[in-house]
Amino acid sequence: MNRPVTLVHRTSYRYDRPVSLGPQTIRLRPDATCPTPILSYGMDIQPHGHQRTWRQDDFGNHEACVTFDRKVRHFDITVRLTADLAPVPAPLHTDARPAPPVAFTQPLPAGPHLRALLAEVAGIRHPDPLARLEAINRMIAARITYRTRMEAGVWDAEETLTRQTGSCRDSAWLFIQVLRHMGIAARFVSGYLIQPDIDDATCDLHAWAQAHVPGRGWVGFDTTSGLLASQGHIPLAAALEPGQVAPVSGLLDSCNATLDVSMTLHHGDDTKITDLKGQ
Incomplete structure (x- = not known):
């Protein structure tokens, strides 16, 4: 329908x-x-x-x-x-496209707060790679309180963890750095978030992350909600860094x-x- x-x-x-x-x-x-x-x-x-x-x-x-x-x-x-x-069911086919370039797995240097978070993340284990990434996404969403930031730019992972708060672009960039330190390809996404509830329909410019999951290709993770990207997430541009989108x-x-x-x-x-x- x-x-x-x-x-x-x-x-x-x-x-x-x-x-x-x-x-x-x-x-x-x-x-x-x-x-x-x-x-x-x-x-x-x-x-x-x-x-x-x-x-x-x-x-x-x-x-x-x-x-x-x-x-x-x-x-x-x-x-x-x-x-x-x-709503549509998640695709069941296997993504046979080649893996993304190595550049998507190269992180920035980690400070003490990010190193501590990476040690915690290492303890999250699951036989399903997607389920493990979902758990990491939920961890970041629970730890980083969402705030609207009017100023331009994106905080680095250390600042976001120090403040324990950030905009959607700050928490998405933190998630990307975590995944890249794990050797997982990740990219930054800018797009529309449409939430068409009958009583309170809203739309925003939004930022989230995508991770490359073997057999599934690029999968979107919303670090503000802690959920997977859904039909209301409409990507407009995805790249290595926030400034490129x-x-x-x-x-x-x-x-x-x-x-x-x-x-x-x-x-x-x-x-x-x-x-x-x-x-």
């Missing part, structure tokens, strides 16, 4: 004077391997008079490269997509700029607007 949900995601930049924008890279399009069926997709860019080309980066992510031939006072991106969030990146003239981001979720006859300014 289909369960379509339509998301409208608006990103608006306003500048205090006409500015020259360098090439802008936009990573807001799911690719064909997205486990959630995407029934329709569109992206509108304003102002007119720009050039847009689609390409895939080294990790296979879809990127829109946008250039302007004149100065602008604003830059607006509107994404409209319809996804089918009907930014939704929008590019250069512009020095100026005073303001950013406004909003999402509108249409679920049947219900519409819920979630303000994501600053996230």
Whole structure:
């Protein structure tokens, strides 16, 4: 049974004077391997008079490269997509694709707090590799209290463990470092999290991790909830490091700029607007 949900995601930049924008890279399009069926997709860019080309980066992510031939006072991106969030059973087939590059298994140096956590994780044993990773994910979700952080950037594993709190991107990066120290390939994911409950439908830009599980391929782990990624997790970009999956990146003239981001979720006859300014 289909369960379509339509998301409208608006990103608006306003500048205090006409500015020259360098090439802008936009990573807001799911690719064909997205486990959630995407029934329709569109992206509108304003102002007119720009050039847009689609390409895939080294990790296979879809990127829109946008250039302007004149100065602008604003830059607006509107994404409209319809996804089918009907639950589906986990795939039973074996993933025969080759293992990911070694770079996905190379961690950053571990500090004392991370070394202590790795010693605890070594005691988690299970004959099923996926079940073991689920237990580690639950451990991190229980230990790191979720918080919204408005400032840019991602904390390293040591800082997140020291504070025992962090944003979704901080706990995801911690989980990735743990897995890489275990020799398990892991990558950072940026995407949409849609929770279409009838009474309180919500959507957010979100970050989680994916681990490469033998026989299953890339499996998503949400370190905020401690659960596996589900139909509501729509990946937009996955890469070695968080900085490689930014939704929008590019250069512009020095100026005073303001950013406004909003999402509108249409679920049947219900519409819920979630303000994501600053996230």
